[in-house]
Amino acid sequence: DVEEAISQYLAGFAAALRPMYLIQWDTQVLHFATLAVPPTFSKDLDSHTLPSSTLNDFLNSKDWVLDSTSSTVRTLHLLLFVPSPAHSPLTLLDTHDNPLSPPSLLISNWGGVSILNAPHPPQGGLHLSLEELKGPMFQYLGLLRQLLGVDTPQQSLWVKSLTDSSRGVCEWQLLSLERNLAVARIASSRKALISLEGLVGSIPNMIVSSETAREAAEAIELLISAERYWSAGDFARASSQ
Numbered sequence: 001d002v003e004e005a006i007s008q009y010l011a012g013f014a015a016a017l018r019p020m021y022l023i024q025w026d027t028q029v030l031h032f033a034t035l036a037v038p039p040t041f042s043k044d045l046d047s048h049t050l051p052s053s054t055l056n057d058f059l060n061s062k063d064w065v066l067d068s069t070s071s072t073v074r075t076l077h078l079l080l081f082v083p084s085p086a087h088s089p090l091t092l093l094d095t096h097d098n099p100l101s102p103p104s105l106l107i108s109n110w111g112g113v114s115i116l117n118a119p120h121p122p123q124g125g126l127h128l129s130l131e132e133l134k135g136p137m138f139q140y141l142g143l144l145r146q147l148l149g150v151d152t153p154q155q156s157l158w159v160k161s162l163t164d165s166s167r168g169v170c171e172w173q174l175l176s177l178e179r180n181l182a183v184a185r186i187a188s189s190r191k192a193l194i195s196l197e198g199l200v201g202s203i204p205n206m207i208v209s210s211e212t213a214r215e216a217a218e219a220i221e222l223l224i225s226a227e228r229y230w231s232a233g234d235f236a237r238a239s240s241q
């Protein structure tokens with residue numbers, strides 16, 4: 001039920017951010033994914049464990065082949081790891097050797113991993129229900145909020161407890177994101193155009209093609225338009241220019 005879980009728990013969030021980000025989903029199943037560092041069994045926890053010192057090597061990049069649909073589009077991996085019966089249950093430990101709750105970790109510039117211990121050793125395959133996938137999906141939602149710059153209140157809140165939205169994001173957070181994106185994109189465009197102007201001016205007799213001149217003129221017009229929308233308080237249209 002992974003695709004149904006994405007539709008139920010994550011699609012609303014992606015739709016809410018559609019004016020600013022285009023989020024597309026792709027799923028893949030990788031069988032027999034061995035860990036780069038073998039877990040050790042803890043009698044006290046009655047569980048196989050991975051200490052915090054090994055979590056940087058959790059991904060087995062040598063044996064795990066995770067496809068990307070495009071090399072030109074940024075890919076964020078949201079990995080749901082189901083331990084083998086020989087290593088189940090599997091517990092991740094923090095720096096104080098206490099169990100991580102929820103059992104998940106973030107990997108910089110790659111994505112995140114969530115551990116899901118099967119309730120029973122699978123016989124002839126494992127079916128994950130919507131209810132079993134609920135926890136990992138909310139963990140992925142939190143990860144996406146962080147990576148995409150969604151403002152979060154200082155107090156600790158579970159995303160589902162935001163009563164004014166079932167999409168995982170409030171209206172004020174969308175407005176804040178629109179404003180921040182508009183500022184960042186306008187500043188980036190200004191910097192690029194100033195750099196281009198400086199480059200052309202620094203090289204005597206530099207020939208600029210008509211196509212480059214046309215594209216630069218269009219970029220200037222879009223920048224002026226974005227600044228007008230910004231001044232009018234229409235941050236969504238300002239960030240989409």
